[in-house]
Amino acid sequence: MEQWTKKHILGIKDLSRDEIETVFNLAASFKEISQREVKKVPALRGKTVLNLFFENSTRTRTSFELAAKRLSGDVVNFSVSTSSLAKEESIIDTIKNLETYHPDIMIIRIESSTSLHTLTKYTQASIVNAGDGRNEHPTQALLDMFTVKEVRGNVENLNVLIVGDIMHSRVARSNIFGFQRFGGKVTVCGPSTLIPYEFQNLGVKISYDFDKAIEDADVVIMLRIQKERQTSCFFPTMREYLDRFALTPERLRRAKKDVIIMHPGPINWDIEISSSLKEQVHPLILKQAENGLAVRMAVLYLVGTQKRELVEVE
Amino acid sequence: MKILIKNATIVNADNIFEADILTANTRIVKVAKDITPPEPVDEVIDAKGKHVFPGFIDLHTHLRTPGREDEEDFLTGSQAAAAGGFTKIFCMPNTLPSIDNEGLAKWIFEESQKIGIVDIYPVGAITKNREGKELTEFGALRRVGCLSVSDDGVSLPDSLILRRALEYAKMIDILVVEHCEDLRLANKGAMRESFISSKYGVSAIPDIAESLIVARNIEMAKYLNTRIHLAHISTAKSVEFVKRAKNEGVKVTAETCPHYFMLTVDDIEENSFDARFKVNPPLGEKKDVEKIREALRDGVIDCIATDHAPHSHAEKELPFEDAPFGLIGLEFAFSLTYTHLVKAGILDLKEIANKLSANPAKIVGLSHCGVIQEGFIADIVIADLNRQWIIQEDKIRSKSKNTPFIGYQLYGVVEKTIHKGKIVFNEL
Numbered sequence: 001m002e003q004w005t006k007k008h009i010l011g012i013k014d015l016s017r018d019e020i021e022t023v024f025n026l027a028a029s030f031k032e033i034s035q036r037e038v039k040k041v042p043a044l045r046g047k048t049v050l051n052l053f054f055e056n057s058t059r060t061r062t063s064f065e066l067a068a069k070r071l072s073g074d075v076v077n078f079s080v081s082t083s084s085l086a087k088e089e090s091i092i093d094t095i096k097n098l099e100t101y102h103p104d105i106m107i108i109r110i111e112s113s114t115s116l117h118t119l120t121k122y123t124q125a126s127i128v129n130a131g132d133g134r135n136e137h138p139t140q141a142l143l144d145m146f147t148v149k150e151v152r153g154n155v156e157n158l159n160v161l162i163v164g165d166i167m168h169s170r171v172a173r174s175n176i177f178g179f180q181r182f183g184g185k186v187t188v189c190g191p192s193t194l195i196p197y198e199f200q201n202l203g204v205k206i207s208y209d210f211d212k213a214i215e216d217a218d219v220v221i222m223l224r225i226q227k228e229r230q231t232s233c234f235f236p237t238m239r240e241y242l243d244r245f246a247l248t249p250e251r252l253r254r255a256k257k258d259v260i261i262m263h264p265g266p267i268n269w270d271i272e273i274s275s276s277l278k279e280q281v282h283p284l285i286l287k288q289a290e291n292g293l294a295v296r297m298a299v300l301y302l303v304g305t306q307k308r309e310l311v312e313v314e
Numbered sequence: 315m316k317i318l319i320k321n322a323t324i325v326n327a328d329n330i331f332e333a334d335i336l337t338a339n340t341r342i343v344k345v346a347k348d349i350t351p352p353e354p355v356d357e358v359i360d361a362k363g364k365h366v367f368p369g370f371i372d373l374h375t376h377l378r379t380p381g382r383e384d385e386e387d388f389l390t391g392s393q394a395a396a397a398g399g400f401t402k403i404f405c406m407p408n409t410l411p412s413i414d415n416e417g418l419a420k421w422i423f424e425e426s427q428k429i430g431i432v433d434i435y436p437v438g439a440i441t442k443n444r445e446g447k448e449l450t451e452f453g454a455l456r457r458v459g460c461l462s463v464s465d466d467g468v469s470l471p472d473s474l475i476l477r478r479a480l481e482y483a484k485m486i487d488i489l490v491v492e493h494c495e496d497l498r499l500a501n502k503g504a505m506r507e508s509f510i511s512s513k514y515g516v517s518a519i520p521d522i523a524e525s526l527i528v529a530r531n532i533e534m535a536k537y538l539n540t541r542i543h544l545a546h547i548s549t550a551k552s553v554e555f556v557k558r559a560k561n562e563g564v565k566v567t568a569e570t571c572p573h574y575f576m577l578t579v580d581d582i583e584e585n586s587f588d589a590r591f592k593v594n595p596p597l598g599e600k601k602d603v604e605k606i607r608e609a610l611r612d613g614v615i616d617c618i619a620t621d622h623a624p625h626s627h628a629e630k631e632l633p634f635e636d637a638p639f640g641l642i643g644l645e646f647a648f649s650l651t652y653t654h655l656v657k658a659g660i661l662d663l664k665e666i667a668n669k670l671s672a673n674p675a676k677i678v679g680l681s682h683c684g685v686i687q688e689g690f691i692a693d694i695v696i697a698d699l700n701r702q703w704i705i706q707e708d709k710i711r712s713k714s715k716n717t718p719f720i721g722y723q724l725y726g727v728v729e730k731t732i733h734k735g736k737i738v739f740n741e742l
Contacts, residue, residue: 013513092631113515114587115633133635134515173515198512 004302008127010116011136012177020181024146026298027291033070034293044073044304047104053079053130054091054110059265059289060130060139064107067296073105073304091115095122105304108132113170126303134168140264141174143295145182147288148219151260157183159216161207163245164223164272165234166195171264175221176204189213190223190245193234210245214255222247222263222272238271247273252280262288315339315735316355319696322366324686327668335366337692340734345688357737359730361696367667368686369401369693369733370648371674373462373491373569374545374619376640377403377434380418381410386624386713388422391644392431394622394712396739398645399670399728401432401693402683403622407439408467414439416454423459431738435678438463440479440490446471449479452486461678464491466545469527471497473534480540489678491543494527494552495519495595504635506596508579514587517635521602524595525551532559532566541565543677546621548574548595550605557614567677568609569619572643572650573597575606577718582634589630589637590718593623607660610669617673620647624714642712646705646719648697652726692735701727 006019033041049068053061061077068075078098089097091110098106103125108116113133120127131137149155160179166172166188176186180203187205188195195206207213214220225241235241247261261273261281265288269275319335324345334349335342377391395403405422407413413422419436426434438455442448444465452463463483469492470476476492483490503519505511511518528544532555535542547553547568559566573593578600582591591597609615623640630637648670655661661669667685675684682690705722707715731739 090628090632091636092628110633112633112635113517115635117586118589118631118633134517136515168515170515173513196507196512198507198509201509202513 004306007303007306008116008120009138009299009303010127010129012138012141012174012181013136015138015181017181020142020145020178023142023295023298023302024149026301027146027294030297030301031291031294033297039070040072041070042072043301044068044071047073047304048101049073049075049105049107049300049304050098050103050125051075051077052098052106052108053077054081054108055131056081057109057130060109063289063292064130064296067293067300071297071300071304073300091119092122095119099123099125105300128299128303131170134170134173136174137170138174139292139296139299140171141178142299143288143292144175144221144262144264145178146295147262147284147291148260150291151284152218152258155179155182158185158218160184160186160219160221161189161213161217162186162221162223163189163210163247164194164225165229166190166199166223168194169223171221171223176202187213187217191235191241194229211251211254214251217255217259219260219262220247220255222261224264224266224268225272242271246271247277249274249276252277260284265289316351317357317359317692317732317735317737318349318351318355319359319361319366319694321360321362322364322696323361324366325663325667326368326685326687327664327672330664335686335694337694337732337735340692342686342688342690342692345686359696363698364696364729365663365699366686367399367695367697368671368684369695369731370399370670371680371684372400372403372620372622372644372647373543373617373674373678374466375403375405375622375644376408376624377405378624379409384713385626388425388434389429390711390713392426392429392434394642394644394710395432396731396733397711397728399648399695399697399731400644401731401733402435402680403432403644404435404437404462404678406437406464406466408444412439412444413437414442414444414450416451416458419455419460420458430736432733436460437466437491440465440470441475444468446475449475449482452483452488456486456488460488461680462489462491462543464493464545466491466493468497469493469495473530476531476534477538480534480538480542484538484540487679489541489543491545492527492531493545494524494531494547496523496526499523499526503596504592505582506579506598508599510579510583514583516587519596521549521551521598524549525555528552528555532556532564535566536562536564539565541567544568546571546574546595546619547615548598548602548606550602553605553609553614557609560614567616568614569617570606570610570615571619571621572647573641573718575603575610576650576654578603581718585718587634588718589632589634590641590716592634592637592639593621593641594639607655610655610665611660616669616677618647618651618669619674620644622712624712625716626714630716640716642710642714642717645711646717646724648728649703649724649726650719652699653724657725692732694732695728696730698727698729699725701725703727
């Protein structure tokens with residue numbers, strides 16, 4: 001393996017194809033550890049990992065926590081919503097306070113986009129983005145691509161279709177940058193109100209016709225749709241949304257035989273995906289979750305074991 | 315007090331010429347070659363090789379007083395203004411409480427007189443508590459000296475209130491200054507809707523949030539045949555509306571700010587979403603910057619204001635989406651304009667005196683200001699255009715340091731500022 005040089009994992013935007021492949025290779029070997037009787041290696045022994053969730057999450061938080069533990073890191077969870085945080089102290093002060101414990105890695109989920117760019121100034125630790133606003137969710141894209149690679153044997157030059165609320169989705173952004181690194185052609189599909197016009201300049205195709213777009217897809221990523229998008233007038237009713245953008249057995253029949261259906265979870269059955277497809281699609285979606293653990297172990301290993309020079313922080 | 319300025323190269327909006335200037339008390343009493351004063355003067359300034367401008371007038375500044383004196387107060391704001399060559403500044407009413415009554419306005423005039431560095435003109439609110447519902451007492455505000463009213467920070471959300479404000483202001487002869495932003499459309503965005511906002515998922519404001527309200531305001535002023543002044547114009551589309559309106563004879567005037575002819579959304583990305591680049595209206599695209607420069611050149615935009623908006627360090631170190639809008643500008647506006655518009659060949663040197671002095675005076679109705687001329691107020695800036703300086707945080711006089719221009723090397727150093735015949739800033 002080439003020497004890993006990235007201190008932080010802020011987004012897929014910043015990762016090269018080689019770096020992503022390094023994560024995949026490591027994740028494949030870490031996956032095996034989780035199947036052992038003793039599920040632990042000493043890679044991060046003596047390292048302090050802070051799992052900071054300023055926005056609700058159970059799955060991603062648990063996955064990161066377990067990943068750190070299986071690498072023998074000392075992990076501390078810190079979950080508080082930024083709204084209640086605001087009353088007590090600023091996010092910067094929180095980071096500065098935690099910095100006094102000399103953590104090695106801070107895994108952070110936060111509500112506002114690009115926050116982590118700012119927070120890197122206040123800590124020596126490596127920051128791993130666990131989702132920042134609408135910007136990126138890099139480990140989700142890494143685990144999605146890793147899963148595709150595992151199932152198909154390759155992740156190169158695929159037609160990838162991302163369906164749903166593109167505008168508010170960090171998962172969409174990270175997957176676009178990720179699959180594009182491997183020559184993928186990404187199409188985003190959803191209501192016209194939920195796809196920023198500027199996305200065409202990201203090199204993606206915009207479609208409002210799921211029936212047609214699904215035909216060429218090798219991979220379909222269904223995004224979670226939030227009910228409050230209806231009340232803020234992005235679409236008139238959930239019924240009309242589902243009519244166009246739900247994955248139904250009829251739509252799935254139009255797809256290629258070997259199409260891979262993914263969902264970052266948690267799924268609203270009978271909203272994004274018909275529950276009649278549960279048996280067909282759920283096993284792979286659960287595999288995503290399993291791979292998430294391995295990918296997060298890989299990411300923590302890479303940023304946690306690199307040689308680091310101390311830099312001055314504010 | 316009498317000051318004699320020798321060998322000055324005087325830059326007025328319509329001519330540049332060599333002469334001496336003699337002031338007595340608050341006025342310029344003589345502008346001529348080789349003045350020999352009949353009686354001794356208190357101070358002789360040799361301005362050989364320097365350029366001398368009429369004192370700059372900022373129609374749009376925020377002094378955070380009352381309410382946020384931790385960010386700026388009248389003294390530090392006055393010092394920053396004088397250091398930037400400004401002698402008259404208009405402070406916006408988005409204070410706590412807002413300047414929506416004659417008592418508060420009068421107090422500000424009195425404080426400004428006490429400090430005596432520059433003249434601070436309070437801008438009255440258009441509506442009580444800037445809530446967009448009931449008009450303030452324009453007559454009472456005008457009587458204590460206010461020349462303009464604005465609900466700056468927000469647009470008037472109600473077109474009927476806008477109509478009433480413009481009609482009523484016409485009778486009182488007070489200038490209505492509108493912040494142009496469709497608040498619903500802006501939807502609490504943090505930056506301009508653009509490729510970069512889409513790429514990083516940053517909540518965003520489309521450019522038409524400004525131009526829609528620009529168009530509304532122009533239509534209203536045209537319909538009512540009243541004047542209106544449009545604050546901090548930042549988009550190419552707004553410029554088109556203003557240009558057309560001026561051609562049709564609508565009594566509309568417009569200002570822009572240095573950051574709108576300097577910076578774009580790309581600067582936000584290049585600076586890793588540093589909140590010092592967060593301002594409202596938000597930084598636009600390259601085409602906006604080009605159009606704003608063109609509009610300044612062609613006179614579609616009448617003047618340059620700073621929109622000086624101090625914020626505490628704690629507020630501006632927050633992540634981009636969480637930090638407040640605004641940046642400071644009093645100390646840099648002149649040098650940014652000179653370096654990036656005049657030296658860059660976009661504006662003639664005289665245009666500095668036009669955009670920063672003569673036009674703002676005309677727009678707001680300040681008589682005997684904005685020109686170096688016998689009988690006019692002795693507000694004078696002496697600058698060395700050949701000297702360069704670098705904007706450094708620890709040298710900033712404003713109480714807040716939030717500027718995206720730290721590290722910029724600029725031409726044009728303000729060496730002395732004279733306000734009403736008194737030297738109020740001396741760089742050397």
